[in-house]
Amino acid sequence: MKYRDLHIFFRKNPNNNDISLLSGNSAIVQSIKNLVLTKKGERPFNNSTGTSVVDFLFEQPTLAELAFLQNEIQTILEQAEPRIIVDSIELIYPTPSSTTDDLKINIKYVLNNGEILPTQQSLTLTVNQ
Numbered sequence: 296m297k298y299r300d301l302h303i304f305f306r307k308n309p310n311n312n313d314i315s316l317l318s319g320n321s322a323i324v325q326s327i328k329n330l331v332l333t334k335k336g337e338r339p340f341n342n343s344t345g346t347s348v349v350d351f352l353f354e355q356p357t358l359a360e361l362a363f364l365q366n367e368i369q370t371i372l373e374q375a376e377p378r379i380i381v382d383s384i385e386l387i388y389p390t391p392s393s394t395t396d397d398l399k400i401n402i403k404y405v406l407n408n409g410e411i412l413p414t415q416q417s418l419t420l421t422v423n424q
Contacts, residue, residue, distance in 0.1 A: 326376055330375050365384050
């Protein structure tokens with residue numbers, strides 16, 4: 296099964312002067328990034344789509360808040376991205392002794408395309424504070 300999405304920046308295809316398409320895992324990676332990094336209420340007429348990732352950028356979250364955020368990411372991916380099955384989500388927050396302030400979100404998933412032995416994919420989103 297082949298997946299296709301429009302490129303988020305609407306780049307022009309030099310071969311046919313049409314909007315470029317992303318296909319396969321690239322299309323899914325773009326979709327996951329858009330869903331996780333969209334703030335709830337940011338999309339008109341679809342206020343429930345998104346997560347609270349942006350709200351935690353300048354705070355040191357508690358374990359309960361990290362669990363909430365992890366569950367929120369899992370839920371939005373299950374609801375809005377039927378092309379994948381999420382295996383795991385790991386949030387890596389900087390500690391006070393860290394040299395970086397970046398939040399890392401590791402998402403492991405398989406494509407929901409009916410393969411008998413699906414290949415696990417992974418995506419690491421780095422959110423800069």
